[in-house]
Amino acid sequence: VAEVPAECVIGVDLGGTKAIAGAVDASLAVHYRGRREVPTSDLEALLETLTELVEEVREAVGGEVEGVGFGIPCLIDQDRGLAASSVHLPINGVAFADVMAERVGLPVFMDNDGNLALLAEQRAGAAHGERNAVMLTLGTGIAGGIVIGGELYRGSQGAAGEFGHMIVWADGPACGPGCRSRGCLETLVSGTALSREALALASRSPASRLGQALAAGREVSGPLVTELAFDGDGDALALLEELGTWLGIGLVNVVNIFNPDVVVIGGGVIAAGELILAPARRVLAERALAFPAEHVRVEAAHFGAESGMLGAALFARERLGERVRA
Numbered sequence: 387v388a389e390v391p392a393e394c395v396i397g398v399d400l401g402g403t404k405a406i407a408g409a410v411d412a413s414l415a416v417h418y419r420g421r422r423e424v425p426t427s428d429l430e431a432l433l434e435t436l437t438e439l440v441e442e443v444r445e446a447v448g449g450e451v452e453g454v455g456f457g458i459p460c461l462i463d464q465d466r467g468l469a470a471s472s473v474h475l476p477i478n479g480v481a482f483a484d485v486m487a488e489r490v491g492l493p494v495f496m497d498n499d500g501n502l503a504l505l506a507e508q509r510a511g512a513a514h515g516e517r518n519a520v521m522l523t524l525g526t527g528i529a530g531g532i533v534i535g536g537e538l539y540r541g542s543q544g545a546a547g548e549f550g551h552m553i554v555w556a557d558g559p560a561c562g563p564g565c566r567s568r569g570c571l572e573t574l575v576s577g578t579a580l581s582r583e584a585l586a587l588a589s590r591s592p593a594s595r596l597g598q599a600l601a602a603g604r605e606v607s608g609p610l611v612t613e614l615a616f617d618g619d620g621d622a623l624a625l626l627e628e629l630g631t632w633l634g635i636g637l638v639n640v641v642n643i644f645n646p647d648v649v650v651i652g653g654g655v656i657a658a659g660e661l662i663l664a665p666a667r668r669v670l671a672e673r674a675l676a677f678p679a680e681h682v683r684v685e686a687a688h689f690g691a692e693s694g695m696l697g698a699a700l701f702a703r704e705r706l707g708e709r710v711r712a
């Protein structure tokens with residue numbers, strides 16, 4: 387059993403395939419971590435998995451938590467408290483926070499996962515103190531967040547910041563279910579895209595290290611590509627170079643539109659670090675308008691793959707504070 391912390395909240399980052407949760411105190415120290423693969427087609431099974439995850443974290447810190455924050459991969463209708471539209475999960479039209487509050491018996495707050503990842507980075511991470519920042523979280527898809535003038539910008543309906551569905555290749559690959567377009571940034575720059583390209587390479591080049599890994603029954607996906615690239619494998623380096631180049635194309639658009647102080651790149655794919663950031667910065671320097679391009683920093687998320695979980699906890703803590711004051 388973990389040390390019993392004072393005044394923990396639980397932050398849950400719900401992704402397109404898995405959820406990570408942590409018991410987080412007021413200084414953002416994480417006292418317990420849990421994770422689950424999540425069912426992606428059955429709503430009841432998804433809610434049950436999330437309930438179990440919250441209960442596991444709660445019990446691990448002795449039961450005393452004040453509330454739960456969820457970052458969910460979904461456009462959110464904050465006025466009506468509904469999960470409005472998700473590309474990856476069967477939660478459309480669900481009053482997600484209310485349903486989860488009923489199940490876990492705690493106050494529950496929700497926001498878009500990309501917003502909450504940036505909240506953590508802007509409060510205490512790579513965008514700390516910056517007035518204008520954007521973040522792209524590269525996972526199953528791409529989550530996005532925008533801070534303007536020090537505040538999260540959510541758009542008229544809470545649907546802003548969907549950088550993953552910025553079209554960067556008009557006739558590119560078809561996007562996922564829930565998106566009607568093709569050539570969206572996330573079809574080229576995401577863990578899913580990296581896995582797809584790695585599998586294609588492994589299949590057509592059985593003698594390559596990726597091909598050998600496939601033959602040996604290993605899972606050919608982003609983490610393996612990153613591992614091989616750090617080991618100097620040319621094919622893996624080329625895959626990450628290509629992903630980073632496409633990321634740079636997306637960032638050209640983002641920087642020309644927002645003129646941010648900093649662009650933060652997070653999510654599982656950022657484990658590759660400079661192997662994707664260096665080509666992205668190069669494209670940005672070559673193709674973005676020079677004035678904003680010379681100003682902006684492009685940084686890996688300070689909290690790595692935990693930005694979303696920490697942001698969800700911060701969000702819950704801030705909302706609980708508002709309740710007390712109100």
Ligand SMILES: [Zn+2]
Pocket residue numbers: 550551561562565566567568570
């Ligand atoms: Zn799309």
